[in-house]
Amino acid sequence: MARSIWKGSIAFGLVNIPVSLVSAESRPDVHLHMVDSRNHARIRYERVNADTGDEVPWDRIVKAYEHQDGEFVLLSEEDLDAVQPKLTKTIEISDFVALDEIDPLLFDKPYYLEPEKRGKKAYALLREALRKSGRAGISRVVIRTREYLSAMFVRDDALVLMLLRFPQELKATSKLELPESGDKDLKPAKREMDLALKLIDEMTTDWKPDDYHDEYREALMDFIEQKVRKGDAVADVKEGEAEADEGTKVVDLAAYLEKSVKERGGKTSSSKAKKSTRTKKHAAKKTARRKSKSA
Structure with missing residues (x-):
């Protein structure tokens, strides 16, 4: 049974739907610790006064908030409590918007909304209404003393509450050195554009997220388990040669795209087989890892 963050309700007009908020994320990160190489003791950080060097309890x-260089405004716990949002367990939908109008860059953290037994019928009503309309419900929600903007929409048979970033949290692209759309010197030639579109068509496939895995984490865990089996032996890792500087080369973009299209033509028929092989290898690794852990 999924562990809920809190139990509350969705306010949909005059309809009140009791729900539980459940995290939709699972992050199997590899946690690495910092230790002293001499005796393998963990590194401990101290809270030190920058002026005296003494440890501070x-x-x-x-x-404190630094409003000017070197000048701080001290904030007590009472000060912070006074400005915190009022604790509430109600997700009150204030607006409905088209889901595809929300900038994906605003998506931050997903949660599932699970109905309580007495709220299943109203939950199903809201879910199917959102599914049919293609809209998302915009609301504010308080989680662990902080207020968030959120969007509620449908995924499979669940209502998803997606915490949103405020637009002010996104950095403007105007500060980046980007090629301007109207720059005639950078405008793609027709042949280049045709080849680029052809390459995209050749590489287009159905979106199957289960075909993709965190390959870095899998490789790191395989390496760690190998070291454990060998009694913590250190493998001889050779450094690769530095790549040549490509900054001064003139690239024939059309030729490169044309070559990519030709190579892609020979790979299209075997791409599905390769994906199937990767999936089988992934399953085999997970089975071997479970056996290793049990041993």
């Missing part, structure tokens, strides 16, 4: 630490 927790009961002497307060929070």
Whole structure:
């Protein structure tokens, strides 16, 4: 049974739907610790006064905001409590918008909304109404004393509450050095564009997220388990040669795209087989890893 963050309700007009908020994320990160190479003891960080060098106990630490260089405004816990949002367990939908109008860059963290037994009928009503309309419900929600903007939409048979970033949290692209769309010197030639579109068509496939895995994490765990089986032996890792500087080369973009299209033509028929092989290898690795752990 999924562990809920809190239990509350969705306010949909006059309809009240009791729900539980459940995290939709699972992050199997590899946690690495910092240790002293001499005796393998963990590294401990101290809270040190920048002026005196003395360690500062927790009961002497307060929070502060630096409003000018070197000048701080001290904030007590009472000050912070006074400006925190009012704790509420109600997700009150204030607006409905077309889901495809929400900039994907605003998506931050997903949660599932699970109905309580007495709210299943109203839950199903809201879910099917959102599915049929293609819209998302916009609301504000308080999670762990912080207020978030959120969008509610349908995924399979579940209502998803997606926490959103505020637009002010996104950096403007105007500060990046980007090629301007109207620059005639950078405008793609017709042949280049045709080849680029052809290459995209050749590489287009159905989106199957299960075909993709965190290959870095799998490789790292395989390496760690190999070291464990060998009694913590250190493998001889050779460094690759530095790549030549490509900055001064003139690239024939059309020729490169044309070559990519030709190579892609020979790979299209075997791409599905390769994906199937990767999936089988992934399953085999997971089975071997479970056996290793049980041993």
